Amino acid sequence: MNGLTKQQERAGHGIRLRDLLRSTQIRGIMLVVLATGFCLTLAALWTITRYANNNLELLGRTLAYNLEAPLVFNDAVAVQSILDTLATQEDLSYVRVQNADGTELGQSRNDTPVAVFMDHIANLLLEQPLHMQVTHAGEVVGALELRMQGRVLVQFLLAGGGLILLWLVLGVLMAACVSARLQQRISRPLDVLSEATRQITWSRNFAGRVPNSPILEFNELTKDINKLVAQVQQWHELVLHEKAELEHRADHDALTGLANRSRFEVAMQKALLHAMRQRGHFALLFLDCDGFKSINDSFGHAAGDQVLKKIAKRLQNSLRDDDQIIRLGGDEFAVVIGSIRSEQDVVRVAEKILVRMAAPIFLENAVLIDLTISIGIALYPQHGDNTQTLSKAADQAMYQAKRQRLGYALPEPGQAHMAAAGSVM
Ligand SMILES: Nc1nc2c(ncn2[C@@H]2O[C@H](COP(=O)(O)OP(=O)(O)OP(=O)(O)O)[C@@H](O)[C@H]2O)c(=O)[nH]1
Missing domain, CATH: 3.30.70.270 (Reverse transcriptase/Diguanylate cyclase domain)
Incomplete structure (x- = not known):
């Protein structure tokens, strides 16, 4: 019996309606929150990945356009200068440029631990490294190899995770509010109903009636209980009357009504x-x-x-x-x-x-x-x-x-x- 409330003891060992409603509410809302959070994350990841891949390709084309002239003249200094400028401005972790013979004319690489970590994340989601040819007047003059850093992706993942967490907290708060409201609107009328029924049963005051409930189904139940109580009251009064009559008959004379x-x-x-x-x-x-x-x-x-x-x-x-x-x-x-x-x-x-x-x-x-x-x-x-x-x-x-x-x-x-x-x- 340890850990059971008095009401639970009285009601047996079943779960209380209020607790059942609360746990069902919380579970339901958590499920909805998690499902929508998961779908939103998937949709957002798909969008950002597509956006990042397009961005990578766009960057490749820009680089190829800028490197066309230096590659025609096989100018390694100009190539490196362009790479240094663009790689630091854009979200690139690695760029390598070769001429038509395959000789490397320039390279840019970000080796910091943060960049390496973000590079790994970007590799999971993006189709990289991107290989692109540089052409001039229809002839291939060189090739590019480039990779994105994934900084934007990590920022998105962090922001998305935070949003999901916030969404979860809001969900729990909403569940608590809904549960409290439910308790007020369902459990309380039910408590009133069961308390009134208990009072009638325990006190044997069959003249008592269960009050009306604001909930239609409970009200129907209330009416049925009251009908039953009215019948019990009639029966009880009849039994009491018969008992009194029997007691009277037992010690009274039927003819004169005097004590016998x-x-x-x-x-x-x-x-x-x-x-x-x-x-x-x-x-x-x-x-x-x-x-x-x-x-x-x-x-x-x-x-x-x-x-x-x-x-x-x-x-x-x-x-x-x-x-x-x-x-x-x-x-x-x-x-x-x-x-x-x-x-x-x-x-x-x-x-x-x-x-x-x-x-x-x-x-x-x-x-x-x-x-x-x-x-x-x-x-x-x-x-x-x-x-x-x-x-x-x-x-x-x-x-x-x-x-x-x-x-x-x-x-x-x-x-x-x-x-x-x-x-x-
Ligand atoms: N009508 C009627 N008669 C009863 C009732 N109970 C008993 N009796 C009769 O009352 C009579 C009583 O008779 P006894 O006891 O001899 O009394 P009594 O005739 O008054 O004679 P004494 O007492 O000697 O004066 C009997 O005939 C009974 O049958 C009853 O409830 N109703």
Whole structure:
């Protein structure tokens, strides 16, 4: 992993688009620069070589014209004088003049190291030495042999090399500029796109959307991603909704919407813990309808269901929001009331419930039902210090209330039998 950036680690081990674009750009521009430099050099070399060869021939003709008279008179001094003058003025490295018999009448040679070096370069490119005859009135009077120095050629090569180097530097600078521009115009929108996608995935914020891109293709991709995110969002919301519904169904009663038996232990533990911490009290009420079976038998199961729903509603209306109402099953309900200060508080609640339950229940088909309920009350810590003992105490009190038609009952302090209805500890 050494040498890899965090983004590379995240993206795996592939090359980044930005780097790929940059290297492709630089390679492309370098290739163009080198190719054009090479072609230009070839064209220029060809031109200069042709020019130099023509120049050599022109020089030969000029010399031949000037040497015509001295050669007719076989005047070696005049020949040498012309050679000295012309060879130093022109770019010549070697000139030799012979008369018609082949006798040498004059010679000029530049032997300096620079001239010798340039001579070698000129020999590579030019067709030399140039041999030329000197004629007079149609007769050959002598011959010339001459070579160019190649100074101009070397100057051209140096200048050309410098230009190519400059061209290369400019090419690299151009590549860097183009690459930076590309990064701005392609990589940045792509970075924005991938960052937004990553944010949505990581934060699971499916309400988020990828912003539009100035590049058409990226924009199409953005639209597709956003469509996909919208679908995922819908799916996610559906899953969340179903999950919530399943969770609700798991601990709620389908008929009344109250918490079901699975919540009873949780509610009791919560109330116990709170009361123990606060050194306070709480109450458990067990409620059971009297003769509910006869309602089912007389009016049908659907009517029984309606009655159970009304009872649940009346219980909710009689209690505070933070009191837990649980349907234990059938016609049995439990109520856990926290923050009880005294027994009178619970008694008042039980009486309030009984008053509400005493009102007749009207069913849809104009059936009127009179229903009574029995309530058993147990208080923490007086009647038990855990769920089991409190449940047992409340249950026994409820049966006591039912048997004696008391409405509600509490266990007597320190006794196995139940307290009488309305008794105060
Ligand atoms: N309609 C309806 N009836 C139910 C439901 N659950 C249980 N029951 C019925 O409720 C009745 C409860 O009967 P019991 O436990 O004998 O209660 P009861 O008739 O009130 O008798 P006591 O409690 O002794 O007064 C049974 O007939 C059950 O079939 C329900 O969800 N809907």
